Amino acid sequence: VEASIPEPQRAAWKKFTPKPFSTPEEFERETVRHIETTLARSLYNCDEFATYAGTALAFRDRLILDWNRTQQNQTFTDQKRVYYLSLEFLMGRALDNAMLNVGMKDVATKGLTELGFRIEDIVDQEHDAALGNGGLGRLAACFLDSLASLNYPAWGYGLRYRYGIFKQEIIDGYQVEVPDYWLDFNPWEFARHDIIVDIQFYGNVSKYQDDDGKTTSVWDGGEIVQAVAYDVPIPGYQTATTNNLRLWASKAASGEFDFQKFNSGEYESSVADQQRAETISAVLYPNDNLDRGKELRLKQQYFWCAASLFDIVRRFKKTKRAWKDFPNQVAIQLNDTHPTLAIPELQRILIDQEGLDWDEAWGIVSKTFGYTNHTVLPEALEKWSVPLFQHLLPRHLQIIYDINLNFLQYVERRFPKEREMLGRVSIIEESSPKMVRMAYLAVIGSHKVNGVAELHSDLIKTTIFKDFVRIYGPDKFTNVTNGITPRRWLHQANPRLSELIASKLGGYDFLKDLTLLHKIEAYVDDKDFRKEFREIKYANKVRLAKHIKQTTGVTVNPAALFDVQVKRIHEYKRQQLNIFGVIHRYLAIKAMSAEERKKLAPRVSIFGGKAAPGYWMAKTVIHLINQVGKVINADKDVGDLLKVIFLEDYNVSKAEIIAPASDISEHISTAGTEASGTSNMKFCLNGGLIIGTCDGANIEITREIGENNIFLFGNLAEDVDDLRHSHLYGTYSLDPSLAAVFEAIQSNLFGDATAFSALVNGIVAHGDYYLVSDDFASYCKTQELIDEAYRNQEEWVTKAITTVARMGFFSSDRCIDEYAEVIWNIEPLAPKV
Numbered sequence: 014v015e016a017s018i019p020e021p022q023r024a025a026w027k028k029f030t031p032k033p034f035s036t037p038e039e040f041e042r043e044t045v046r047h048i049e050t051t052l053a054r055s056l057y058n059c060d061e062f063a064t065y066a067g068t069a070l071a072f073r074d075r076l077i078l079d080w081n082r083t084q085q086n087q088t089f090t091d092q093k094r095v096y097y098l099s100l101e102f103l104m105g106r107a108l109d110n111a112m113l114n115v116g117m118k119d120v121a122t123k124g125l126t127e128l129g130f131r132i133e134d135i136v137d138q139e140h141d142a143a144l145g146n147g148g149l150g151r152l153a154a155c156f157l158d159s160l161a162s163l164n165y166p167a168w169g170y171g172l173r174y175r176y177g178i179f180k181q182e183i184i185d186g187y188q189v190e191v192p193d194y195w196l197d198f199n200p201w202e203f204a205r206h207d208i209i210v211d212i213q214f215y216g217n218v219s220k221y222q223d224d225d226g227k228t229t230s231v232w233d234g235g236e237i238v239q240a241v242a243y244d245v246p247i248p249g250y251q252t253a254t255t256n257n258l259r260l261w262a263s264k265a266a267s268g269e270f271d272f273q274k275f276n277s278g279e280y281e282s283s284v285a286d287q288q289r290a291e292t293i294s295a296v297l298y299p300n301d302n303l304d305r306g307k308e309l310r311l312k313q314q315y316f317w318c319a320a321s322l323f324d325i326v327r328r329f330k331k332t333k334r335a336w337k338d339f340p341n342q343v344a345i346q347l348n349d350t351h352p353t354l355a356i357p358e359l360q361r362i363l364i365d366q367e368g369l370d371w372d373e374a375w376g377i378v379s380k381t382f383g384y385t386n387h388t389v390l391p392e393a394l395e396k397w398s399v400p401l402f403q404h405l406l407p408r409h410l411q412i413i414y415d416i417n418l419n420f421l422q423y424v425e426r427r428f429p430k431e432r433e434m435l436g437r438v439s440i441i442e443e444s445s446p447k448m449v450r451m452a453y454l455a456v457i458g459s460h461k462v463n464g465v466a467e468l469h470s471d472l473i474k475t476t477i478f479k480d481f482v483r484i485y486g487p488d489k490f491t492n493v494t495n496g497i498t499p500r501r502w503l504h505q506a507n508p509r510l511s512e513l514i515a516s517k518l519g520g521y522d523f524l525k526d527l528t529l530l531h532k533i534e535a536y537v538d539d540k541d542f543r544k545e546f547r548e549i550k551y552a553n554k555v556r557l558a559k560h561i562k563q564t565t566g567v568t569v570n571p572a573a574l575f576d577v578q579v580k581r582i583h584e585y586k587r588q589q590l591n592i593f594g595v596i597h598r599y600l601a602i603k604a605m606s607a608e609e610r611k612k613l614a615p616r617v618s619i620f621g622g623k624a625a626p627g628y629w630m631a632k633t634v635i636h637l638i639n640q641v642g643k644v645i646n647a648d649k650d651v652g653d654l655l656k657v658i659f660l661e662d663y664n665v666s667k668a669e670i671i672a673p674a675s676d677i678s679e680h681i682s683t684a685g686t687e688a689s690g691t692s693n694m695k696f697c698l699n700g701g702l703i704i705g706t707c708d709g710a711n712i713e714i715t716r717e718i719g720e721n722n723i724f725l726f727g728n729l730a731e732d733v734d735d736l737r738h739s740h741l742y743g744t745y746s747l748d749p750s751l752a753a754v755f756e757a758i759q760s761n762l763f764g765d766a767t768a769f770s771a772l773v774n775g776i777v778a779h780g781d782y783y784l785v786s787d788d789f790a791s792y793c794k795t796q797e798l799i800d801e802a803y804r805n806q807e808e809w810v811t812k813a814i815t816t817v818a819r820m821g822f823f824s825s826d827r828c829i830d831e832y833a834e835v836i837w838n839i840e841p842l843a844p845k846v
């Protein structure tokens with residue numbers, strides 16, 4: 014309050030409140046001013062990067078004004094907010110998105126042209142914000158876009174990694190990881206050096222009993238690291254709402270301690286302490302769908318949860334409300350189990366610092382949290398060793414034990430005849446060492462648990478959380494099928510398609526209500542519409558072909574069928590099935606007569622994706638793809654009939670080029686393993702068809718777009734267990750076409766075959782866990798159906814248009830509205846203008 018401008022002076026202040034630009038001239042003035050003053054450059058010294066920087070700063074000014082107003086309005090109104098806790102936010106670029114969201118891209122295009130630049134080149138200067146691995150991190154980014162666009166009062170909380178996901182280089186066919194230092198110039202963040210939270214690690218807990226027998230626990234000793242807030246504005250589409258993403262950076266606690274070290278000449282060790290503290294937020298762990306149990310990762314998780322909870326609780330306390338009001342004011346969503354420590358942390362704050370009794374505190378905690386599960390893969394479920402926990406977070410371990418004790422006592426009362434259930438559902442796994450099962454803690458500490466697609470939400474109820482459904486009843490478990498933001502994944506990535514749709518629908522309302530897309534189905538037989546639709550797809554393929562030429566040197570024919578699989582490289586996603594299919598096709602072509610070859614649709618098989626640095630099998634798959642590409646692309650006899658491309662360094666900005674340019678994309682995980690998938694939605698929304706298994710959101714996509722418009726194949730989730738069992742204990746017979754593929758590999762056709770023996774042996778000798786052989790015939794057959802369908806271009810376009818028209822359900826806006834209603838119980842807040 015003391016910091017605000019006194020009433021009599023406010024008129025002067027308001028007179029000088031900056032006004033946002035609205036014409037190309039005003040935009041140019043702001044941009045040139047930033048280049049000349051903020052950046053200290055001149056017209057003799059202004060390259061595309063400087064122009065990007067100036068443009069970004071001009072747009073940033075606009076965002077800040079809305080951001081400040083949004084935050085003031087949210088504070089003043091003080092209605093319930095949602096906090097989305099995610100260790101990953103895979104944001105990609107911000108400038109293009111900001112231009113489109115504030116409706117000023119045309120203005121910027123004109124202004125930049127007048128200054129002598131092409132807007133595409135300027136937008137292309139920006140470094141992706143790549144603070145995530147894959148689907149989970151990109152989902153968080155789409156959610157932020159929808160939360161702001163729908164005017165929900167919402168904050169994201171994450172970590173400000175100095176290094177995002179590594180940059181991938183392909184050298185001699187192998188993946189090489191290069192660090193992604195992205196903070197050289199980042200105009201989108203604001204360091205809040207006044208918002209610092211002390212975070213404690215290690216130390217000891219002592220108990221005291223006061224006169225009326227109440228015990229208090231005191232956690233002391235250990236070390237303190239500071240969390241500094243960095244804020245990123247998140248603009249909504251065509252609304253003044255601009256939400257906040259707060260990312261925490263770690264730094265050494267400054268104070269007595271280093272002062273003494275400096276003065277006693279221990280300069281070096283003082284600097285070393287500083288570096289150790291900064292290590293916490295230094296780097297994003299590059300594993301997708303894998304838990305490696307590293308101490309530094311647990312430190313990251315606690316550091317981020319503790320800073321975020323402190324911030325949330327401080328904000329709540331300013332309102333002077335009673336504690337019982339906390340869950341009415343605050344909803345916290347846990348993006349996977351990574352932020353599960355927030356549960357014992359809030360309990361700790363309430364009982365150890367705020368003096369609430371256990372039951373009252375636990376009532377508040379368990380009404381506040383919601384938990385989203387994103388995987389059933391056992392290797393991805395987080396477990397922390399009890400000794401590690403004890404060492405790093407002794408007080409939290411005690412609290413977890415108490416949570417567990419109360420929970421198990423409750424289970425025992427409810428199911429007195431099922432003592433063996435206690436061991437199964439205990440938060441502590443009785444292994445050696447003992448482990449803390451984070452998913453169970455997340456279930457027990459949340460009021461709702463959701464999966465991310467229907468099949469996945471059913472699976473978690475019948476597998477990993479089966480006992481918990483009996484304990485809590487089925488209503489605690491729900492489904493919220495994932496979605497994607499149509500602003501980035503249609504309007505920004507595919508402006509011509511967006512414009513075509515707008516021309517028929519009489520404007521861009523569909524970008525705020527994607528179900529309106531159904532209206533374009535009326536144009537499915539309209540000759541001009543179809544022609545335009547095809548031309549757009551072709552132009553997008555030409556653009557990708559240019560990118561392929563520039564980055565790989567390979568010439569691809571844009572008239573060929575573009576078959577794309579871009580996603581993290583993982584055995585369960587089965588890029589190996591795809592590349593084996595490519596080899597099968599190659600062998601078939603080699604055996605074909607000239608007549609037969611004429612009937613075949615030329616194809617380009619495009620792969621992209623990163624392998625976790627320690628994931629050898631995934632790296633082998635990348636190597637195989639590159640080796641196969643090298644042989645096939647050089648085979649004159651095959652020519653345009655088949656090309657194989659591995660696109661280096663797949664990321665969000667590349668996805669924006671790739672998604673609009675596919676004819677077919679592949680979503681071919683072993684049934685029951687891919688929780689949802691979200692790139693399947695991106696491709697369909699851009700008029701690409703898909704080949705897929707009955708897995709994740711493919712199932713709901715099929716329901717929406719119709720079976721005739723998707724190429725499904727393979728075994729069903731319900732049959733996977735039996736098949737795996739039969740591989741190990743029955744008579745296993747390899748699919749004959751796959752055997753031929755393996756023979757080709759073993760003949761050293763794609764270089765030294767020993768490089769691929771682990772990959773082949775995993776299938777022929779070690780149980781084929783991912784059912785590659787079982788699904789191979791069905792996969793190849795379906796690929797032939799695709800060839801046939803592609804030959805009939807008229808039917809193909811009909812399928813593609815119908816698909817786009819029926820994708821309305823998969824907007825992240827629908828998804829966020831479901832979370833808001835079913836899980837968070839929050840309402841939108843209209844922006845003050």
Ligand code: Z15
Nearest residue numbers: 148149302387388465687688689690
């Ligand atoms: C990740 O990207 C996903 C799940 C995880 O458990 C981790 Cl650690 C990372 C993905 C799923 O694999 C994908 O199917 C889903 O669409 C995405 O999360 C968003 O829910």
